[in-house]
Amino acid sequence: MGYTLDKIAKELGLSKTTVSRAISGKGRISEETRAKVNDFIKEINYRPSAVARSLAASRTFNVGLVFPADSALGEMPYFQTLMTGVCDRAMEYEYDVLIILADNDGISALKHAVRNKKIDAVMVSRCEQDSKVINFLKEAAIPYIVVGDPMEPGVPFIDHDNEGAATRMIETLIDKGITRMALIGGGENINVTHSRLAGFRQGFINRGMKADENQIYLNMHKSDRMDKVLKTAIAEGAECIVCMDDMLCNSVLNCLHNDGLSVPEDIKLCSFYDSNLLSTSKPSITSLYFDAKKLGAEGLSMLMRNLDGEDVTNLTLSDFNIQMRDSTN
Template identity: 40%
Template sequence: METEEKKIYTIEDIARELGVSKTTVSRAISGKGRISQATRDRVRAFIKEHDYRPNVVAKGLAQRKTYNIALLMPKDYVATEFLFFKDCMNGICEMASSYEYDIIISMIDGADVSQIQRLEANRKVDGIIVSRAVVSSKVQKYLKNCKEPYILIGPSSDPEVPFVDNKNQEAGKELTSIMLMKGFRNLALLGGNQSYNVTGSRYQGFLEAHEEMGVSVNENLIFMDTDNQAAVSDAVKRLLEEGADGIVCMDDVICSMCLSSLREKKISVPAEIKIASMYDSKNLEYNNPPITSIRFDTVRLGKMACAKLLNILGEKPLEDTLTLNYQVMLRESTQ
């Protein structure tokens, strides 16, 4: 026996079945416009009974929207960054879905803007989320001059660029201040890629903590672009020769490489040197010993970025008004 195919209703079908106008049905669905409560309830009961779902394509055409948002991901991201991007993407997708938007992922190769040009030319998206803030980015410069609304994840010194960011500078300052208050006076800093704006934010927090505590920064203990094992190993060798009493790493990846180098040299943490990270991860939490780190809510960061873009697009997400916070997780590595 063949199953009868379920009918897919349109607004016109509903209007005809109920003997009302299409405008009345539209007003009942949207909740806008003047119709009686009885008529509104009657339309909604019919919709529920027949599992009517608005045609997003038709809705988009009527409102000149695609209901798509582009998420620009860096093609050069490394495997160790995957968890950050995954959590951030989860937050973006969750927020977009709640407002009936879909996410189109586009991998951007350095300064190549051809994919963005194609998205814009073909009117495939209503807005763009840029997932990494890069200093002097050609992508950012292009977006400022194109017609598509966009939001940046990460800090920007340009007042014309809308962005959402964790409190990296404030958190970096607090973590460094805690270590200085513990009596460390010769802190080393292992920094990340200087082309990323977040590196500048965390470095500024490190400097501000020293200035506020009246402790001089030892320039011989500042190491930037330590984004590979060779660079980290060289930095660890030099900071030990310089007599560093503590190490602050800008992120969990650098910290993991630093721990590996210290183990190679048979340097015990925290007995012989203390170490902390400006970004937490499960690896650092479950390390032996567990590493003092800053915990950010990356899923919420993604939600906030999407909420701000939706606000620009005319939606009114409540999440746009929320703030992003962090926690300093004090663990055995700085005891």
């Protein structure tokens, strides 16, 4: 037998409004009546429809997950894993996830979702400097959280300890006797680039050395300069190419292969991010492993607490692992 609010109300001898108030937990009814309704719906295993639940709670039961519209295919392993964590945790809260593409090149989709009340809260998957996404959310009357350190006060965020992990990687390489390194980095408009750059420099400082600033090459995503930059870095004495992420590392591998250079015989190689993009690389690549799925899940939980009006403390996850592999032997 399919139960509706009307049928439940008739069965219990109550009004439809009273039943709705008991289910939603809102409105003035006696505790005896509320218990009567809740006991009955448990007995019949009643679950309100999404529309009825939404109307009763004044929520959409949707959260928006903002992805950058310019994310290249090589970046997708991270975003896909993050999304898996978000979606899995959202299911526990009986929420659905709406994917929204927005970045500094355009936020119209985000504006549409917020202003038309299609979502209850927003998670932003990437931090850009002077972010149009974050600036809009700060003014909008909607709970939100950012994945990545926004590097400004008052913005709730969750992040991996990218700076600390990069520092530890560089220290480990130096301890192995690898001291002449070139850094291949991403866009300067992305906050994680600056966190990883700070870690790169700090690793040298912690070992009483100084990074060669002439061997730091940023804005290398989607760059046609890669081959030229690598030849310059190697000619100037680099014995190891350090890449800020797996996408850059994969590009470096391809360039080195095309130039007839072998890893690690001719040049050593490592990455500040490990994903399945590098899982089949020969040789295996020394890299930093972060649990992006956990990051997404923990971020969603923070967002739900924010939505429920709780004070949310920013969280930095420090459970990274250094995967020492053949590329730095």
